[in-house]
Each structure stands twice: as C-alpha cells, then as structure tokens.
Amino acid sequence: MKSPNDFLAHIPPSIFAVMSTLANEHGAINLGQGFPDTDGPQWIRDVAAQALIDGPNQYAPDRGVPALRQAVAEHNKRFYGLDIDPDREVVVTSGASEALLDCFMGLLNPGDEVIVLEPFFDIYVPQIKAAGGIAKFVRLEAPDWTLDEATLRAAFSGKTKLLVLNSPMNPAGKVFKQEELDIIARLLIEFDAYALCDEVYEHLTFDDHSHIPLMTLPGMRERCARIGSAGKTFSLTGWKIGYITAAPGMLNTIANAHQIVTFASPPALQIAVAQGLQADTSYFEGLAKGMNEGRRLLTDGLKKIGFDVLPCEGTYFLTADFAPLGFNGDDVEFCTWLTKEAKVTAIPMSAFYAEENGAPPRSLTRFCFAKKTEILEEALERLNSFFSKNRITAHA
Ligand code: PMP
Ligand code: GLN
Numbered sequence: 001m002k003s004p005n006d007f008l009a010h011i012p013p014s015i016f017a018v019m020s021t022l023a024n025e026h027g028a029i030n031l032g033q034g035f036p037d038t039d040g041p042q043w044i045r046d047v048a049a050q051a052l053i054d055g056p057n058q059y060a061p062d063r064g065v066p067a068l069r070q071a072v073a074e075h076n077k078r079f080y081g082l083d084i085d086p087d088r089e090v091v092v093t094s095g096a097s098e099a100l101l102d103c104f105m106g107l108l109n110p111g112d113e114v115i116v117l118e119p120f121f122d123i124y125v126p127q128i129k130a131a132g133g134i135a136k137f138v139r140l141e142a143p144d145w146t147l148d149e150a151t152l153r154a155a156f157s158g159k160t161k162l163l164v165l166n167s168p169m170n171p172a173g174k175v176f177k178q179e180e181l182d183i184i185a186r187l188l189i190e191f192d193a194y195a196l197c198d199e200v201y202e203h204l205t206f207d208d209h210s211h212i213p214l215m216t217l218p219g220m221r222e223r224c225a226r227i228g229s230a231g232k233t234f235s236l237t238g239w240k241i242g243y244i245t246a247a248p249g250m251l252n253t254i255a256n257a258h259q260i261v262t263f264a265s266p267p268a269l270q271i272a273v274a275q276g277l278q279a280d281t282s283y284f285e286g287l288a289k290g291m292n293e294g295r296r297l298l299t300d301g302l303k304k305i306g307f308d309v310l311p312c313e314g315t316y317f318l319t320a321d322f323a324p325l326g327f328n329g330d331d332v333e334f335c336t337w338l339t340k341e342a343k344v345t346a347i348p349m350s351a352f353y354a355e356e357n358g359a360p361p362r363s364l365t366r367f368c369f370a371k372k373t374e375i376l377e378e379a380l381e382r383l384n385s386f387f388s389k390n391r392i393t394a395h396a
Helices: 015-025 042-054 066-080 095-107 124-130 149-155 178-190 248-261 267-277 281-305 331-342 373-390
Strands: 090-093 113-118 134-139 160-166 194-198 224-229 242-246 317-321 364-368
Touching (some): 015 331, 042 267, 066 090, 066 242, 066 267, 090 095, 090 248, 095 124, 095 160, 095 194, 095 224, 095 248, 113 124, 134 149, 160 178, 178 194, 224 248, 242 248, 281 317, 331 364, 331 373
Parallel strands (some): 113 134, 113 160, 160 194
Antiparallel strands (some): 090 242, 224 242, 317 364
C-alpha cells in the first residue's frame, strides 16, 4: 500500500500530551501543560450556556459572528489605540492554533523563508513546513533571551516572507522590549517581510513589563497579523476561540485559509467571548494580578530548593535550571524522573528547540504556575521533601 503523508508520519507526539499522560499515570501534580486549574468567569460561561439553548446553533458567518468581530476591534482600540475595521480586518478561528495555521497557509508560498525565534511554541515549525515554508532559526539565550540585531539580521534574506513573534513568549516568559521591537520593525521594512504576532498571553505580564503589539509601531500596521486567544484571556483553554487582526492585504488570503480549514467556529462560544472582551478593564488587569501570586510562590519555592529560576516577565510559565541540583542526566530524563519519583511534572525545554538548529540547552525545565495556591504549595512540598532526601546523588 502507498504510505500516507511522509512529513506528518514523522512528527513526534506533543510534549504536552506525553507529559500530561505521564503525570496521570504517576499521580503527579501537573505543572507541565499550560492551563489554569480554575475556570474563567462564571458570567461568561452563563452567556455561552444560554446561547446554546437560545441559538443560533447553525453555522456562524465564516469570519466570525459580527458581535465578536466588533468586540475584537474595540479591544484593539481600548488597549492599543488601534483602529480596526471589524468587517474587513478580523477573522475568528477555532483557537490560536488554527489562527496560526491559517496565517502560514494564507501568507506563504512554497520555499518562502520564515524566521522563528528559539525557543518556540512547538506547533510553529511543523505548521510552517506543512504550509510549504522553510523555517530559519534565531536562538535567544537564557537567562534574559535578548534579541541581538546582528544575529537577527543574519537570518533575513531576499526569501524571507515572515517572522514569527511570540510576545509574551512561551516558553521563555519573556516580554519583548521597545528596542527589540524597533529592530524587528526596521528589518521587516528593509526586507519587505510580514510578522505573525502570536499574542495569546497579551494580558499576562508582570511587574513593570507591559505588552506592546508590534502592530502599533510605525510602518507595522500593514505588515502584522495579530493573534489573540479567548482560552488564555478568559482562562477557558478548552473553548478554542482565537481571533486574528490584520489589514485586508494580509487578511484576505488568511480568511481563505480559514474558509477551507474550519469555515466557522461554534456560535455560542463566540457570543460569550464577545461579551468577555467587553468586560471592564479591571478584569484584564486582574488576570495577571491573580496569576502573579502563583508566579511568586513558585519562584521563591523553586529557588529555596536549589533551582536557578530565570526571570519571568509574562505568560503562565517559569523557566528553572536544574544544573545546581547536580542531576546526572538531560532535561527529558529529569522531567520523567521528577514525575515518577517526586510526583511533580514539568516540561523539558528542549521540546521547544529545533533539532536542525544544533544542540539545545539540556538543563532547563518549564513549570506552569497558573494553578491554585494550595496546589503549588503541595507541589513545592513534594519537591522539597524529595530533594532533601535525594540531593546531588539523584539519578543513575
Ligand atoms: N500560541 C501560544 C504561544 C500558546 O502557548 C498556545 C497555547 N495554547 C497557542 C498559541 C494556542 O492557543 P489556543 O489554545 O487558543 O489554540
Ligand atoms: N499552550 C499550552 C502550553 O504551552 C499547551 C497547548 C497544548 O496542549 N497543545 O503548555
């Protein structure tokens, strides 16, 4: 028999599914896969429940229900001063995951080059390849993951079509600074390229770090597609409602991709997300404030145990270096061992690096702090008691 698609036959299983399964098998506290353990606002869920009863329950308009497109446009205006036409510049998708694929499909021709900053959210590279693009990597280095202009410039060529910018950045927890965005904007203009801005953690920044959409910089309005996710903004990751904002010159082909991928997303969820996006500004500010407690707790706790905890400016995630603990093995072995023996699960950071771009760091782990205080305390207690018995001599 002829074989099915060669490329898809060889993509590895999702690290999130692998680690969540392992966590379940071993009764571990799952600080791996990024999802909050407290559902988002009841009132948004009530709107969705009522909309399921009242309808409409048939296909929504392909670009999204008008109320949600309007709410996305207003959200862009309220938080970033962007003037967006809800009819021509917004498409609603089934999660940011679909939005990303639609953008790659809608923007790339076979052989186009796409710059990806490493470490990256795992689905970017297989999606780029599936859409016929060629990923070019720029590695950012821990602990502060600073973007260096010369390194970025070296990755651009006449074939560069797109740069993927994930800010706040999963898994690194970095929020890109104005100077870094300026560098990106300059190069996009010089090389006549677009940016795909994955901003699903736009409302999850901490301390004095604030999120600046690349789209707000001079010359960037026509070159950026900005992606948001109701899953992240309303702590409802299972809902899978995403939204893309872009000028028609970019959006029309992206919308055509959406048309052949899902065509339309569930109307009841769209109606509820439309209401959510109109919430008082205090809701959006409160989201990060709520998560900040978990960030502090986990940072302090992991440091006390002996991890070297890297700065976290945004997202749900902390990066911790286990090198000081003296473990004799790589990050995959460490996370497996931690799950089985200490009953706490984290994600090995090497999963967010491309094999073809050289050896990844091997002593970094990603912990999700979007969890209840008592769960984080229990996880720290488990780690504490485990490492007090197993310090340095750990693992064979
Ligand atoms: N981009 C990033 C950086 C993410 O962390 C996620 C996580 N889910 C997604 C996109 C996908 O979002 P969604 O669940 O809305 O598909
Ligand atoms: N975005 C989530 C994370 O980074 C997981 C998404 C998924 O499970 N596919 O952990």
